[in-house]
Amino acid sequence: DTGVSQDPRHKITKRGQNVTFRCDPISEHNRLYWYRQTLGQGPEFLTYFQNEAQLEKSRLLSDRFSAERPKGSFSTLEIQRTEQGDSAMYLCASSLTSGLGYGYTFGSGTRLTVV
Amino acid sequence: QKEVEQNSGPLSVPEGAIASLNCTYSDRGSQSFFWYRQYSGKSPELIMSIYSNGDKEDGRFTAQLNKASQYVSLLIRDSQPSDSATYLCAVFNNNDMRFGAGTRLTVKP
Numbered sequence: 035d036t037g038v039s040q041d042p043r044h045k046i047t048k049r050g051q052n053v054t055f056r057c058d059p060i061s062e063h064n065r066l067y068w069y070r071q072t073l074g075q076g077p078e079f080l081t082y083f084q085n086e087a088q089l090e091k092s093r094l095l096s097d098r099f100s101a102e103r104p105k106g107s108f109s110t111l112e113i114q115r116t117e118q119g120d121s122a123m124y125l126c127a128s129s130l131t132s133g134l135g136y137g138y139t140f141g142s143g144t145r146l147t148v149v
Numbered sequence: 150q151k152e153v154e155q156n157s158g159p160l161s162v163p164e165g166a167i168a169s170l171n172c173t174y175s176d177r178g179s180q181s182f183f184w185y186r187q188y189s190g191k192s193p194e195l196i197m198s199i200y201s202n203g204d205k206e207d208g209r210f211t212a213q214l215n216k217a218s219q220y221v222s223l224l225i226r227d228s229q230p231s232d233s234a235t236y237l238c239a240v241f242n243n244n245d246m247r248f249g250a251g252t253r254l255t256v257k258p
Binding site for chain 2: 067075078079082089125136137138142143
């Protein structure tokens, strides 16, 4: 297993277009998280899954954002009608479940630029 | 008040010195605490975790936790130029992790 994989690494899109990102977590990890990071800021929580169930969504996740994790394996994050403010690095992370919380393993991220 | 606060820096130390990075958090129910290192243009990588009050050492890194003061710190001994990066403090509670904005560290040769 080579860690958490994200695809694509970079995406440039025109405002108003839809984009979809993919994340493949570490295979034995049952938790998967999506974060967004802008320049000079720490990662901001968007949503997370335990297996295939989406258990929490941040208020940052407007109705233009949707995430899925079919069959508890890979996950997709879709942004509809993109806006310039959506330009950011989108990070996926995975972990095992623990009451205390294991540290997350992050993927390399998808850098989105909306022009 | 932000959930996790860090001094944004930049913090500059000479090679071989001790770098001290600090973090405070607002939720007293927070369960566990992490330090991540993030090089420019890269994703965060976990370097330390700490769950109990006191110190935890791992090589050149020491994490310190004081839950009563809601304070976490990271000490880097014998700092190297390769330690130059942004250090993110992260706090785990209620099934997800919240990050500070990070402290940018520069180690000068």
